[in-house]
Amino acid sequence: MSANLIKQELLVYFNKIDQYNYICKKCNKPYKTPNGGIGNLKTHLATHAKDKEVPGKIISQTILKVNKRARTDNEDNEDDPQDIDTESNCSKRSKTQPTVPEIFTQMTCIESGSISEKVTNSIIYYICKDNVPFKSVENEGFKNMIKTICPLYKLPSRNTIERRIDDIFYTGVAKLFFETIGTVELFQSHTAEYIGKTLVETLTNWSVQKENVVAVVTDSGANFKKAIINEFTANKHIPCVAHTINLVVEKAIEKTQEFNVQTKIKSGGVPAIMSKIREIVKFVKRSSKASTIEGKYLKPILDVSTRWNSSFYMIERFSTLAAIYLSQVLLEFNGTDIPEMVSVSELNRLKEMCALLRPFEQLTRELSTEKTVMSSKVIPLIVCTKNELIKQGPPLP
Numbered sequence: 001m002s003a004n005l006i007k008q009e010l011l012v013y014f015n016k017i018d019q020y021n022y023i024c025k026k027c028n029k030p031y032k033t034p035n036g037g038i039g040n041l042k043t044h045l046a047t048h049a050k051d052k053e054v055p056g057k058i059i060s061q062t063i064l065k066v067n068k069r070a071r072t073d074n075e076d077n078e079d080d081p082q083d084i085d086t087e088s089n090c091s092k093r094s095k096t097q098p099t100v101p102e103i104f105t106q107m108t109c110i111e112s113g114s115i116s117e118k119v120t121n122s123i124i125y126y127i128c129k130d131n132v133p134f135k136s137v138e139n140e141g142f143k144n145m146i147k148t149i150c151p152l153y154k155l156p157s158r159n160t161i162e163r164r165i166d167d168i169f170y171t172g173v174a175k176l177f178f179e180t181i182g183t184v185e186l187f188q189s190h191t192a193e194y195i196g197k198t199l200v201e202t203l204t205n206w207s208v209q210k211e212n213v214v215a216v217v218t219d220s221g222a223n224f225k226k227a228i229i230n231e232f233t234a235n236k237h238i239p240c241v242a243h244t245i246n247l248v249v250e251k252a253i254e255k256t257q258e259f260n261v262q263t264k265i266k267s268g269g270v271p272a273i274m275s276k277i278r279e280i281v282k283f284v285k286r287s288s289k290a291s292t293i294e295g296k297y298l299k300p301i302l303d304v305s306t307r308w309n310s311s312f313y314m315i316e317r318f319s320t321l322a323a324i325y326l327s328q329v330l331l332e333f334n335g336t337d338i339p340e341m342v343s344v345s346e347l348n349r350l351k352e353m354c355a356l357l358r359p360f361e362q363l364t365r366e367l368s369t370e371k372t373v374m375s376s377k378v379i380p381l382i383v384c385t386k387n388e389l390i391k392q393g394p395p396l397p
Contacts, residue, residue, distance in 0.1 A: 007038055013048075014041060119146075119153050124164055134158040181206045192226035200231055219243040241378050242367040246308045249360050253311075270353065273346050274311065277318050278302065279339035280326065300326070308364050312357045319350050359388040 014022040014031070022041060023030050026048050031040050123137065135158050136142055146155050156164075182202045188194050200210065210232060217238045218224040228237040256269030281300040301317045303310040318326070322342070342350070363385045367374055 010038055010041055010045065013045060115150075116153060119150055120156060120164070123156075124161060124168070127161065128165065134162050137161055181208075190223055192223045192230060195223060196227035196231040199227065220247060242308065242364050245360060245364055245367070249357065270349070273342060273349060274303075274315070276340060276342050276346070277314060277350075280341065281314065281318070283337075283339050284326070308368070309361045312354070312361045315350050315357070316354050319347065319354060322347055356389070356392060359385045 011022070013025050015025060016022055017030075020033050021030060022033065024044060029044070031044055033040055126132070127134065127136065137155060137158050143155060146153060182205065184198055184202055186194070186198065203210065203213070213232055213236060215236050215238050216228045216232055217240055218228060220239050220243055225237060225239070253270045253274075254266070257266040257271055258268045259266050281302045284300055285302070298317060298321060300321055301310070301314045303314040326341070363381055366381055367378065
């Protein structure tokens with residue numbers, strides 16, 4: 001049969017539904033003919049070129065080769081088949097569209113996509129798991145290994161790796177889950193046994209097994225430490241670093257006192273000066289006249305024993321206000337209930353204390369976070385604080 005198909009011959013292989021819709025008799029697939037043309041039908045019929053029943057089959061080609069036939073004035077131009085020359089089209093295609101092997105040979109690197117992401121995440125896991133430095137990705141041996149395993153992979157720089165790790169473990173804090181599972185009022189003496197029993201009962205109410213508890217963070221109180229050790233073992237107890245720093249400052253202040261061997265009483269030192277400051281601050285806050293003057297300046301701060309850094313804030317604010325108006329306020333009052341003002345030498349000691357305690361205040365504030373991961377920052381922060389203290393005084397042990 002001739003390879004030249006006219007419309008009547010072509011429609012033998014399709015069932016006509018209406019003027020614009022046909023169904024192939026070979027595969028029962030519906031096809032549309034916009035404007036009544038038969039281009040879609042010819043293209044579909046070419047897919048059945050292997051079938052012997054299809055007229056005009058060209059064994060060496062997969063697309064029908066149709067020659068343009070002469071048009072007459074009585075023929076509809078929209079029904080005329082378009083030229084399909086497989087030889088010329090194939091030659092043009094070979095010049096403009098490379099083969100799959102050619103595409104791979106032209107690729108120089110893989111900068112994005114799932115494969116690149118998997119390799120990058122694998123490198124990040126290797127660095128974190130084996131605790132290797134970021135600069136490892138810039139070593140010649142590491143580069144050669146990656147190039148051998150995945151030649152097209154573009155190895156990121158150490159800065160990129162560091163930023164990706166920060167995004168995963170530090171910036172991605174939203175992935176952390178915080179929830180208060182209970183606030184329990186303690187009606188008995190705060191013994192280790194009672195605290196441990198209450199904590200276990202609270203976990204049981206939420207169906208949390210003791211074995212699933214990874215760590216318990218408490219202050220350094222002896223009763224809390226014993227309760228956690230008895231119920232969860234010592235390996236799971238972690239003392240609060242910020243509370244420990246606060247205890248260090250308190251012990252350091254206590255050591256400035258003088259100890260009387262005969263009376264066995266400590267006196268003087270920084271605690272005595274702080275006691276004077278507290279009395280002055282209380283007096284100013286109680287006095288209506290002092291409060292009137294206070295409104296023109298910053299307000300003095302009274303420390304609270306349960307609030308960390310509050311003593312530092314009290315001393316710092318008092319040192320600022322002492323020379324401005326506190327001395328004037330105390331001079332304007334008469335009576336025996338007026339507190340004693342600190343001396344010039346004591347005021348100088350307060351300024352030295354502020355310089356000494358400021359690094360601890362910054363350290364405590366940085367460690368007292370609740371919404372970000374801070375365990376990895378403990379050692380660097382403590383080292384920086386120690387270096388800052390060395391600059392201010394004699395060498396520390």
